[in-house]
Amino acid sequence: MAVAVPGPPDRLPGVRMAGFEAHGAGPVDIAMVPHPSVTVLVDLSDEGGLVYDVRGRRQHGSIVVGLAPGDLRAGGRAGVCLQIRLDPAVAAAILGTPAALSGAVVSLDDVWGRDAGRTADRLRTAASWDERFGIAAEVLARRLRTRPAVDAEVAHIWRRTLAGRGRLRVEDLAGEVGWSRKRLWSRFGAQLGISPKRAARLVRFDRAAHLLAAGHAGADVAARCGYVDQSHLHRDVKAFAGLTPAAVAVAPWLAIDHIAWPTTQVS
Known part of the structure; x- marks a missing residue:
């Protein structure tokens, strides 16, 4: 699996990003270990993509993983995925409903509405990971500026x-x-x-x-x-x-x- 990380210009406080590519790989079955951050997984695969199994319930596409979601697995055919880890205090501004996400795994569409699809389309058509990180940083920074932070x-x-x-x-x-x-x-x-x-x-x-x-x-x-x-x-x-x-x-x-x-x- 190829891994890409952003350079300093695209780094935001409380935000960490990484890009993953596994073209031509067979089916994957990955146990996703909980992390002390709110995680956004943007599925940029052309077809198939990832399927998530959350306590026996299956979901497709881009998701938001709240704090301590429990047993979570990712399967399907891995392609291209952007993972964003958010400090919970920063997630409050970027996602708007961090408390409601705790222990949950929800569709990014349910959290960001139409902005989720527009952002994914821009990321999917970008020519490089550097461009993708720049787009993601732009979207996240805009949300940080327009939403209240935690105490x-x-x-x-x-x-x-x-x-x-x-x-x-x-x-x-x-x-x-x-x-x-x-x-x-x-x-x-x-x-x-x-x-x-x-x-x-x-x-x-x-x-x-x-x-x-x-x-x-x-x-x-x-x-x-x-x-x-x-x-x-x-x-x-x-x-x-x-x-x-x-x-x-x-x-x-x-x-x-x-x-x-x-x-x-x-x-």
Whole structure:
């Protein structure tokens, strides 16, 4: 699979993009491991394209994957696909309804309306990945300018949750922004669609998944990520991905992360 990434001019804060091409490949069946971002997958295939299986329900075409969607697989015949990862605080402005997307997988048409089809057509007819990234950056930047962002406190707490690798106490985070625990729980959930505690679990799981993919043993991953024991790690991995730690370790979607997103943390 060929992977393309944008250069600095097309990078936006809180937005990461990568392009994938697998022309001539046979049918694919990929377990898509949850990630602490809202993900937009724009299917640019000429025909066939990707089919997504979400808890036994099948969807086609371009989709938006909310935070912690659970067991999600992509199948069909891979062609050309643009993947956009959005910081949840940025997704609030770009998508408009991030809270409603949490744990969900919905059609991009349902989120963007006619703009989804127009954008996909422009991307499909572009002559290069550089041009595609430029078009996507233009569309995303326009939406960022015209829609409200989340509270600064909510954005701060999300950033601190990422920086702390999901191991900071909710009470301490609330104190950093001068909010009560109750207010933090309410505002964070209303704007990002996920509780602060579940957000921390998702961030911790993401680190664990990438350590497993990097070849670290389950017991070592459990200790480094703050799980009580290896059984606790197993339960969390199963809850988020519908897979065992051994299956997550060889998941193709994770295996290409270091190529598509070289700064993925596995330390």
